[in-house]
Amino acid sequence: MRSFTGSLSEVVQSTRDFVLQGDFLNGLSQELIFAIRLALEEAVTNAHRHGHGGDPDRPISIAFSRHGDDLILEVADTGDGFDPGSVPDPRSPEGIERSSGRGLLLIRAFMHHVEHLDAGRRIRMRRCLEPARSS
Amino acid sequence: MDQAIESTTFGDVSIVGFQTGSLLDESLVRALESTALNAAVTVDRPKLIVDFEGVVHLTSAALGALLTIRREVEGRQGILILASLSPAIDEVFDIACLRPVFAFAANRSAAIDLCQA
Numbered sequence: 001m002r003s004f005t006g007s008l009s010e011v012v013q014s015t016r017d018f019v020l021q022g023d024f025l026n027g028l029s030q031e032l033i034f035a036i037r038l039a040l041e042e043a044v045t046n047a048h049r050h051g052h053g054g055d056p057d058r059p060i061s062i063a064f065s066r067h068g069d070d071l072i073l074e075v076a077d078t079g080d081g082f083d084p085g086s087v088p089d090p091r092s093p094e095g096i097e098r099s100s101g102r103g104l105l106l107i108r109a110f111m112h113h114v115e116h117l118d119a120g121r122r123i124r125m126r127r128c129l130e131p132a133r134s135s
Numbered sequence: 136m137d138q139a140i141e142s143t144t145f146g147d148v149s150i151v152g153f154q155t156g157s158l159l160d161e162s163l164v165r166a167l168e169s170t171a172l173n174a175a176v177t178v179d180r181p182k183l184i185v186d187f188e189g190v191v192h193l194t195s196a197a198l199g200a201l202l203t204i205r206r207e208v209e210g211r212q213g214i215l216i217l218a219s220l221s222p223a224i225d226e227v228f229d230i231a232c233l234r235p236v237f238a239f240a241a242n243r244s245a246a247i248d249l250c251q252a
Contacts, residue, residue, distance in 0.1 A: 008161055012160055030191075031223060034191070034192060041194050042195060091231065096232060096236065097202060097206075097236075100199050102195035102198055102199070106195055109230040
């Protein structure tokens with residue numbers, strides 16, 4: 001696990017480098033790398049913007065590991081947490097024109113399993129890396 | 136302007152494009168929004184194309200920026216066309232149920248034809 005601080009752009013860049021330059025991604029399809037990168041950046045953005053209110057000095061922690069065909073990716077903040085069930089559906093007629101609020105929707109679509117832990121301060125995402133089993 | 140963004144015109148059509156391999160993340164999204172809005176507010180009935188050729192990644196921040204740009208363009212009775220989406224980026228619009236909200240074209244040439252129809 002490593003922690004990152006800085007502006008949102010800096011943290012997005014640093015965490016992207018940390019995760020996507022790992023050797024375990026060698027040989028993965030562009031489709032898989034797209035999914036992992038998108039989920040990572042959405043989770044980091046949520047942590048920075050909502051968890052920390054944009055405070056660049058508060059650390060965002062990233063951990064990732066590969067278990068067989070599965071990638072496990074975790075992003076944690078030190079904020080007040082949140083109730084994932086309270087997030088409005090951005091596909092609703094009221095939400096479709098909104099300029100924000102689609103991060104969790106995309107994470108859930110591109111990862112195969114998503115858990116919210118520690119009262120919403122930590123998100124654990126799993127993605128199967130075996131193309132034959134991808135959904 | 137961000138060096139990863141290019142802004143050109145074709146007749147009365149403004150076109151915003153990207154360098155090959157662009158990651159349309161938080162920082163580039165702000166540049167996209169600024170460049171596109173600048174193009175949209177200089178004329179009545181703006182005709183604007185955002186050409187995704189070369190874009191290999193985007194996040195929900197880009198969707199939000201495009202919705203903002205669309206509101207501005209349509210508020211001026213203009214037209215916004217999104218062109219050259221890769222299959223992965225296309226899927227993001229499908230997941231977000233934004234396909235009915237935007238107009239799409241397969242490539243820049245087709246988008247120009249739509250603007251001039």
